[in-house]
Amino acid sequence: xxxxxxxxxxxxxxxxxxxxxxxxxxxxxxxxxxxxxxxxxxxxxxxxxxxxxxxxxxxxxxxxxxxxxxxxxxxxxxxxxxxxxxxxxxxxxxxxxxxxxxxxxxxxxxxxxxxxxxxxxxxxxxxxxxxxxxxxxxxxxxxxxxxxxxxxxxxxxxxxxxxxxxxxxxxxxxxxxxxxxxxxxxxxxxxxxxxxxxxxxxxxxxxxxxxxxxxxxxxxxxxxxxxxxxxxxxxxxxxxxxxxxxxxxxxxxxxxxxxxxxxxxxxxxxxxxxxxxxxxxxxxxxxxxxxxxxxxxxxxxxxxxxxxxxxxxxxxxxxxxxxxxxxxxxxxxxxxxxxxxxxxxxxxxxxxx
Numbered sequence: 001x002x003x004x005x006x007x008x009x010x011x012x013x014x015x016x017x018x019x020x021x022x023x024x025x026x027x028x029x030x031x032x033x034x035x036x037x038x039x040x041x042x043x044x045x046x047x048x049x050x051x052x053x054x055x056x057x058x059x060x061x062x063x064x065x066x067x068x069x070x071x072x073x074x075x076x077x078x079x080x081x082x083x084x085x086x087x088x089x090x091x092x093x094x095x096x097x098x099x100x101x102x103x104x105x106x107x108x109x110x111x112x113x114x115x116x117x118x119x120x121x122x123x124x125x126x127x128x129x130x131x132x133x134x135x136x137x138x139x140x141x142x143x144x145x146x147x148x149x150x151x152x153x154x155x156x157x158x159x160x161x162x163x164x165x166x167x168x169x170x171x172x173x174x175x176x177x178x179x180x181x182x183x184x185x186x187x188x189x190x191x192x193x194x195x196x197x198x199x200x201x202x203x204x205x206x207x208x209x210x211x212x213x214x215x216x217x218x219x220x221x222x223x224x225x226x227x228x229x230x231x232x233x234x235x236x237x238x239x240x241x242x243x244x245x246x247x248x249x250x251x252x253x254x255x256x257x258x259x260x261x262x263x264x265x266x267x268x269x270x271x272x273x274x275x276x277x278x279x280x281x282x283x284x285x286x287x288x289x290x291x292x293x294x295x296x297x298x299x300x301x302x303x304x305x306x307x308x309x310x311x312x313x314x315x316x317x318x319x320x321x322x323x324x325x326x327x328x329x330x331x332x333x334x335x336x337x338x339x340x341x342x343x344x345x346x347x348x349x350x351x352x353x
Contacts, residue, residue, distance in 0.1 A: 002036035004029060004033055004036060006029075010025050010026065011031070012025045012026075012032065013025075013032035013035050014036075052094055052096055053094065053095055054092060054093065055086070055090050055091050055092075055093050055094070055095055055098070056087045056091030056092065058095060059083050059087045059091070061138070062083070062129075062130045063083065065133065065134065077202070082123050083130070085123055086126065086127055086130070089106055090102075095131065098143075098145045099149075100145065103145065103149040104149070104156065104158065107153055108158065111158060117157060117158060117159050117161075118159075118160060120159050121159035121161070124146055124149075124159055131146065164318060165285070165288070166321045167282070167285050167288065168285060168292055168323070169195075169286070173278050174195060177191065177269075177273070177276065180272045180275070186258065187265065189246045189258070190204060190258045190260070190265060191265075191286065192243070194286040194287070195286045195290055196240055197239060197290055197308075198286070198290030198294070198307060198309075199221070199237065199309075200309070201262050201265060201283060201284070203221045203224060203225075203237075205256060205261075205265065206221070207219050207221065207247075207256060208222075208255065208256055209254065209255070209256075209257055210254075213236070216236065217238060217239055217244045218237060218239060219239055221237050221309075224309050237309070238307060265283070266283050269282075287308070288319050288320075290308065291304060291308050292319070292320050292321050292322070294308075296322075296326065301316060
């Protein structure tokens with residue numbers, strides 16, 4: 001709703017709609033009315049008009065921009081949840097009121113909720129992405145509050161890089177976990193395939209019956225994550241050993257091979273690890289297990305990348321963890337002295353005997 005009033009000889013136009021508010025002063029009433037009509041129409045189209053726009057409206061404008069340009073935010077992806085967190089925590093703040101102090105307060109609140117420095121850093125980066133691209137697309141100017149706040153947040157240790165995770169399930173832990181789901185075969189089989197192939201949760205649950213290749217014993221994983229491409233790619237992934245047999249014993253249909261939501265699988269895994277007393281074990285650790293075990297089985301880096309989908313050696317290394325016990329076993333096998341053979345008696349001695 002727009003209002004135009006005269007203030008000290010000038011005309012001030014103010015627009016309020018859907019929780020947004022912005023105003024500007026003009027020399028004539030006609031200019032004020034025209035500007036208000038333009039802004040109001042823009043807001044109805046989802047345009048973030050000025051720094052006086054609420055952040056939740058800017059986030060919605062970003063989602064709409066992604067949708068309209070053919071790259072929608074995946075409602076099951078991590079990006080969706082980061083945007084939802086930002087809208088919930090900061091949605092009522094006007095973009096122009098975002099300051100370093102406000103972001104410090106937000107980061108402290110996220111820390112109290114249990115978010116680590118890496119998680120907060122990821123959400124902060126997403127906030128910067130939203131502000132930058134919405135401003136660019138709609139021809140407005142937003143201050144780089146994220147860039148200004150980042151050094152202070154680093155200094156206060158509220159944001160930071162991720163710690164390298166080295167957790168792998170021990171063999172007895174994996175056996176106990178799978179035994180826990182013996183009466184729920186859909187979970188048992190999904191987790192078994194993850195432990196062999198190292199597929200991401202989303203990749204496993206997107207696999208379709210139509211994408212199986214029986215000659216190659218492989219599946220076409222569609223829109224597989226790529227670190228340097230905005231558009232994901234389709235890629236054939238071999239289903240090695242037991243993974244191929246497990247996939248083919250699933251109830252056959254026309255859709256996904258494992259018809260469940262990613263969050264359902266994660267929730268079931270978390271409940272199971274708590275019930276079994278398996279400390280600090282995450283569903284994604286099965287990807288670490290697969291990458292490490294493939295190395296132990298003698299697969300080279302190129303072969304492991306073809307299975308796990310990693311593009312860089314450095315990232316593949318982050319998922320490969322060698323156990324001290326395995327190194328001891330390998331050293332003992334390599335240094336063990338061969339058994340001494342009994343010397344054969346000379347031929348003359350054998351005759352005399």
